[in-house]
Amino acid sequence: MSPASPVVPSLRAADVLQRSTGALSTSAMARMETDLPWFRDLSAEDRSWVGVIVQAGIRGFVDWYRREGGRPGPGSSAVATSVFGAAPRALAGVINLQQTVDLVRLSIEVVESNIDAIVEPDDAPDVHAGVLRYAREVAFATAEVYARAAELRGAWDARLEALVVDAVLRSEADETLLSRASALGWTARGDVAVVLGDVPAQRTETDLFDEVRRCARAAGMDALCAVQGERLVVVLGGVDDPRVAAESVAALFGDGPVIVGPVAVDLGRAHLSARAASAAHRAASGWPQAPRPVRSIELLPERALAGDGHARRHLVDEVYLPLVRARGTLIETLSAYFERGASIEATGRALFVHANTVRYRLRQVAELTGYAPAQPRDAFILEIALILGRQSGRGEPPATQTDL
Structure with a gap:
């Protein structure tokens, strides 16, 4: 089989690359120390895991080139396993996507810059082409790894947010509640109010919650959201006026009354606002002409008649x-x-x-x-x-x- 063939890989070139794997990895790590400031700030353990990824990537390219050559690559899932499988998934929370892109780009540059000095001149063009094809597969693999990490984080955040809102509704405020809210990005200082209403039809929870948070941020507030049965519960932080705060998100609720409870001094006492809003929501049918949103205190007679x-x-x-x-x-x-x-x-x-x-x-x-x-x-x-x-x-x- 001719080494100059554009389709079949050169076994001679693959053997040379195999013997040079260690030197290429060492050269890549040295470049990271000098060219990537964030790499120097990592702990020794995290730097070692990055080194494992670099070595796995270079070995993966050599194995792929020997096996696949000019044919289409093995697919992003296979590359993700071979390159990123050696390192813990937690590393995706230490190194962000941009840093991973920098890491992959530098590793490819190191390999490309050394190809002409490592392989025979007749094999160099095919190896250069192989590096480009493999780089594309690594790029897809990187996106897949971070997409999965984001999906898992999103699912975890959703469960955590539901626990926080449920604790507010159940009057179970403690240090755990505050730490969980902080983990979700809750930074509000000052008054808190709870807004209740029906869940809108034909909207996913993720889309709905994102829109609520966007509207709250536009009004200078934080928001935590959850669906409880047929009710949408929104906890707003940084509230100045409860009615004005509720107006910023009222359009996102379904048909029916939208109730806002009284302001509480902080998230730890938000259950007082939630309790009043819940009672008012149960009694709101007694005042069909109520404004939307309506404050819970405006429904005092209906709440009293309902047994509150x-x-x-x-x-x-x-x-x-x-x-x-x-x-x-x-x-x-x-x-x-x-x-x-x-x-x-x-x-x-x-x-x-x-x-x-x-x-x-x-x-x-x-x-x-x-x-x-x-x-x-x-x-x-x-x-x-x-x-x-x-x-x-x-x-x-x-x-x-x-x-x-």
Whole structure:
């Protein structure tokens, strides 16, 4: 078989290359020390593994050239096994893709620059062509190794993110939660809020979560996402205003209400926001006209009617009791106002006071509670608070408690 044949490899050239494998590997490692700054910064163990890869690559080329020659290469999977199989997969987390490309390029340059001095002149053109074909296979093998590593990392990150969000929903905040969030790139400092809504149809979780994170980053926030049953849960960090924060991602939820819980001081207390948002989401069907997104505190009456004890206590403690402790006439006036169909004149006649006195007292109610009796939605919240406060017996005179 003629050594000059462009198809069949030269056994003479393969034998020469085989004997030169050690020298080529040594030359490549020396070039790395001088030309690749990142290589010098590696630990001794990692440098040794890189050396193993270089040697495996050069030996792999010689074996391939002896076996395949001018025919198409063995495929990227076979090359990945022969070149990268000797080193641990963890090395892909130490050396990034660009550094691996630099490593492969330098190794090929070393082999090419020494071919003319190693093999016979008649064999040199065929060997040069073989190096180019093998380099292509190594390039595909490199891409395959890092693609698999990225896929595994993506799957691991998804599981880790789901664990973090689940811990927030279950009120299981601890140091593990914070360390896991940090591993996912959570850098938010400041207030945190949880947003809940239905999962949109015809979207993969990966695509959906990526879009949520993109929108959150555009608004200057971090985001953690998970799907719990039919619900999409988004934990936002770096929140200034909960409604504004929720508006940045609301369009990515499915049909139905989108609820945002109150802000928590950090991720460790985000379960407080999640608890309120979850309760509001369960009760949201009671207010079909609710804005989207809607804050959980705006659904207090629906939550109370649905059996949410936290909402009931809030309405009693933050709405009813302040009215009782302020002036007895405020509760009396508010009750009379509701009983008489929100008529100021009828309320004044029932209480034997001027209509302007009724208006003044109602303004006091609004200033004290934040809810204006003249506004239908606010009036509904105040009525529920009055009922719950009376049922609680708190702040009532002893006779009233006995009657209850």
